Amino acid sequence: MKRETIKVHQLTIHDHHLDIIYSADDFKFATKVFYHDLSFNILTRKYSQPLIARIAAYIALFEGMKLCSLFPNYYDISLIAKNLDKPVLDLFTTIYQGVFGQHWYENNITDYPGPEIIYPGLSLANSQPIPISGNNSTVLTGCGGGKDSIVALKLLQEADIPFASMQYSHTVYGKADIQHHLISGVLEHVTPIKKHKISIYDDFLDYPLLELYFPDTSGITVPETPVSIFEALPLMLNHGYNDLALAHEKSANTGNLFWDKLGKEVNHQWGKGYEAEKELNQFIQANLLSNFTYFSILQPIYDFRIFKNLTKYPEVLPKIHSCNIQKPWCKKCPKCAYVWLGLMAAFEPASVDAVFGSNLFDDDDLLPIFREMVGLGEHTPFECIGEIDESRLAMKKCLEKGLSGKAIEMFKTDVLVDHSINWQQIEQKYDNVYDTEHAIPDWIFSKIRGHL
Template sequence: MPTSDTTLLLADVTIAKNAVEARYRIADLSFATAIWYDSVDFDDLRARFGDSFVERLGFHVAAFEMNKVASLKPARIDWGDYSHFADADFNRLWASVFENVWAQWRYENRITDYRVPALPEPAAPTAAPVTRDLPDDRYLAFCGGGKDSLLTLTLLGDLNVRYDSLGYSASFYGTAPEQHALIDRLLDHGTPARRHKQWVSDQFLDVPVTELRPDFGVDYITAAETPSSIFAALPIVLAHGHRYICLAHERSADTGQVEWNGEDINHQWGKSFAAEALLNSYIRDHLIADFDYFSILKPVYDVVIFAALTGAEDAVPDTHSCNVAKPWCLSCPKCLYVWLGYAAFLDRETMIATFGDVNLLDRDDNIFTYRQLVGLEDQLPFECIGQAREAALFMRLAERRGWSGRVLEACRDALDALDLDAVARDYTALDFDRPNIPASIREGLKALFERSAAIARERIAVLSGSETPAPESGGVYEPVHARR
C-alpha cells in the first residue's frame, strides 16, 4: 500500500545493442519501458563517444520516460545507481517539465498541495557535451502521420532540404505494424533520404493503473510525450549525424485551455516554444553541443496550416491523427477538430477518401464536443488542437462550402460572434521573430507561409461577402504546393 512517503525509484537502465530499457519501482509495483531502434547500434556509439557518455544518454532517456510514473504522486524521486548523472541543471530541467506538463494532471485530479516530488541532492556537474564536425543541412524530421506532418514533409521538399524521417509506434496506441504502416503511407508522399523507426513498449500506460489501484489517490495519469521523444531520438541524431530535429508544432501549442488555481493549464506545454527553448539549452550544454530542435510550423496557426494543404489533396487521405482508434475514431475532440479544418478548405471527394462518407456536423453526440471546440463550454478539450476562434472559423467556412447539420445551430452563438477582420488579422499573421527556425530556410519558409496565409485570408473574405465563393475544388484559390 502506498504511503505519504512513497518513493519512485529508477531501478535499472539496460542499454542493449539496439534498445534502451528502463525499469521503475514504486511501492509494490514495477514497470518497464523499452525503446527499440532499427538504425542505432549502441555498441558503435560506445566506441565513438565512450561508455560514460552512452550511459549518461541512456539515463536521460530513462528519466524522462519515468516521469509518467510520477503520476502516482510519489513523495520523492530516487535515481538509484544513476544518481551521479543528475546534477543541479538536470534536476531543474526534470522538475520544470514535470511541473508544467503535469499542470493538467493537477487540474484533472484537483490536486492543489503537490507540484513536484522531492528530488535527491544534486550530483557534481556532469561532463561536457560532445561536439561533432557536421554540415549545417542534416535534418531528422519527426512524422506522426497527421496534417502537421504532411505539411512538414511538403515544406521540406519545397525548400529542397535533405532530411531523414523518424516514425515511432507506442504500445498504448495499438499494434506496432499498423502504426508504422500508417506512417509509411504518409511518408510515401515525402522524400526522406532514410526512414528511421522506433518501437516503444510501455507497461505503465498499457494498463488501467488508476482503476486497479485506487489507493494511490489519483484518477488520471499523464505523460510528457514530446520531451521524452526528443531524448529518445538523440541516439539517432548521434548515430547518423543530424544537426537538427524538425518537429511540427504550431503556435496554438503556446496557449492553454483553462485557467485554474492561478495556473495556465496547457495540454500542449511540451510542444510550446518555452519547452523547446528549455530543452534545447540543456541538451546543447550537457549532451550535444552542435544540436538544435525546432518546429517548422511554429510561426503559424492552424488557419494557415489547413489552408496550406490546398493542392495536396492526393496525400491528405493518408493522414491520421486519432489517439483513440487509428486512423480515426470520428468522435474524440481531435478527430472532430481535424475533420472540421479539412471541411473548411478541402473538397468533398478528399473528405470522403479520408474519413468515409460521414457528416460529423449532423450527429447529436458530437454537439457538446463541438461546443467545447468553439468556446461555448467551460473549457477547450485537453487535446492537440487550435484555439476556439479557429474552430469557429472552420465551422463557418464548412457551412459556406455546403456542410449542414444540427451542430451548426448548437454552435450558432460562437459563429455569429466571430469578428472576421480580427480573425484574419490574428490567425494569418506570421511570427518569425521568436521561433527557432534555421537561418538557411527562414526566408524560403516565410515566402511559402505568406502564400498560404493569402489563401486563408481569401477564404475569410468570402465569409464577409467581399469575394465570390470558391467552387468545391480549387477555383480562385491557387494551390500553394504542387501535387506530389
Template sequence: DTCTFGKDSPLYAQVNTIIGTPKLFISRNMDPLLFKMNTEGYYNGHVPISGIIAFALTVVAYLYDYKYIVMANEKSANEGNTEMDGIVINHQRSKSLEFEKAFDNYVHKYISSDLKYFSILRGLYEVRIAQEFAKYPQYFGAFSSCNRNFHILTGGPSTLGPDGPRWCGKCPKCIFVYTMLRPRITDEQTIQIFGKELYEDASLEPLFKELLGISGIKPFECVGTNEEMILAMRKFYQASSKQLIASSHIMKLFEHGVLNKMSKSDFIALEKKLMKIYTDDNIPSEIKEKITRS
C-alpha cells in the first residue's frame, strides 16, 4: 500500500494511479502561530521531515497491522554537507542509514518488535537510481523533487494542477535531479520533465559550483554527492557534440573547473564506486532474498 503525508495533490494521485496500490493519506494541521511568527521575521529553522514521517508511518503501521515501513532513501543521504568543530553536519540525517538503524531500534524497544523500518534503495547512489528510473518513462510526468512544490504559505508549482510544472528549475534539487537524469533521457523528455535545459542557464553557475564541489559547501538540501554530479556531467559531456558544449555556459564551467583536472583512471574509479550495489543496509533478509531473485 502507498502512504502519502502532509497535503494531498494531483501529483500524489497521478503516481498512485500508475502504481495501482491502495492509498493511505495522512493529513496534518499547522499551528497558525507558526505563520504569524514567520511574518514577524522569525526563522523556520530545519524541520527533519523524514523523521516526522517515520513516526507518522509507525502509527499507521501499528494501527493497520503492517509489518514493514518501507522508505526510498538512498546511500547518498549518508554524506554530510560540511563539518563544524569536528562534527559532520548532515542536512538530511533523518534520511541516513545511521538514523534508520537508530529509529528501527527505537521502534523495536518501545513500540513493537514486529515492525521493521528500512529503506529499499539504501544500497544505491542517486546516480545509479537515476539510471534505473530512466527505464520507466510512464513516471516522467508524475514525479517531482523540487521543494517549491511543498511550500505551505506561497503554494508551489503543484498547485497549478496535474498538468502544471513540477520543477522550478532554479533550486539545488532541480539541478541535481536534472544532472542525474540528463545522460539517460532524450532532449524531448528533458523538456517534458523540466521545461528547459538547465545547462543553458548561466544564472545557475553558483549552484552548480557548490554541487560540483568547486566552491562553497554542498547546499543544505536533500541532494546527492559532488562525485555523483561529476560522473553524471561527464557522461553527458562525452555524449554531446562540440557545438553543444561550446554553447553551454555550464558545460564549459564543468570542462575547465572539473574535467580538465581529472584523469581517465579517476573517472573509472568514480564509476566503479558509484554504480555498484552496496550491502550495508537495514533491509530484512526475507526482502533481500526476493530482490535478489527478481
C-alpha cells in the first residue's frame, strides 16, 4: 500500500531546536533536531533570518526523504519552497537514487524513480551563497564513536590541526543519552577545542508503521549522512568553522552488487562515498555557503589500513562501538561480525576477546554473514563494511594467527583453495595511501599524509 503524497506540514525554528512535522496522506510524523550549545535567536542576529530559514528548509527537505520509503507519488514541499534553490531538485534526485538503491532491490522495485516534488503555485529561489563569518582554522569533525571516528580525530591531533568534535545521536540508533554517553567515552581519548552535540528524535522510526500498515515493504531507508551535512551548517555558522570533516573510508565507494534489472550498482554506503561527498560539497558552496568545505579525512585509505592504524591506540578498544542494532555490540549482525573480524586481524586476539567475550567465528548465526563477506553469497551484507577481498585478507590474517572456528574452516575450504588469488597484490591495494580521489584540502592533506 503506497502513499499518494508526503508533505512538509510544519517547520518551526525554536531557540535550540528545529521542529518539523511531516504528513503521509492521513499519517503525521515529527522530527526534532536539537542543538545542545547553539541559539538560533543569536545565530539569526549574527547572520539573517532568511539565511537561517533557508538552512532549516534544507534540513527539513532531506529529513523528509526517509518518508520516500513508502514509495509516495508526490513530495509536497510548498511550505519550504521559497527557501530552497532550484538546483536542489537535481541534488534531491541524485541523493535519493544513490541512497535508495538498496530499498528498491529489497522491495524488487524497478519502475519507481522517486516521488515527483511539487510546490503548486510557488517558485523555488535562485539565491547567491554567502560566506561564513570569521576565519576559524578549526576543523569541525564528526564523531559517531566508531573506529573510523577515533582514527580521524587522532590523525588531526597528531598533525597539530585544531579540531572541534560534533557528536550526533539519532532515534534510528536508540536512546540519545546512551549514544552520547558512549561517544563521550571515545572523545576522552582526544582533546578537541570544543565539543558539540546534535540530537535527533524521529517518531517515524519509532512507530510500528511498516509492520501494521505496510507489511510488504522492507524497512525504512534514512539518508543519514547527506542530511547530517546540512544539520552541521548551523554549528559552522555559529563558530566560524569553514571545514567539515567526516571519517568515511575508501571502502564506502564500492557497492554490494550490480543489479541487472536496473543496470546499476546497489551500494548501502552510497551516502558516505566520494560521489555523494562531491555532490554535497559543490551544492553547498554554490548555493549556501561560499567558503564551506566538506570532506572525508579517511577517503585516501581502506578499512584494512584503518584497523591497522587503530592498533596505535589500544586504550580506545573498550570504548569504540559500531553496532546499529544494540550498542555497543549485539554480536549478531553483519556490522559486529565485520568489525570483530577486522579487530581480530589487527590486534592481539586477547584484547579483542576482553571486549567481545566470545568467538564470533563459531557462531552458527553469523556463518552465512561471513560467507557473504568473503564473496560466497549473492552479495555482500547490506551494512557499512569493506570489500570482498578486504574481508578475505582480514580472515587470512586471522588464520595466520592460529585463530579457529567454523568461519575459518569455511574460508580454508571455500576460498583459500583458490590458488589464483594474488594475496600480495590484495594487501598492497588495501594497505596503500591514495593521493587522489579525495577532497581533503591541500593544507590538511600535506600535514596528515605521513600519519595515514
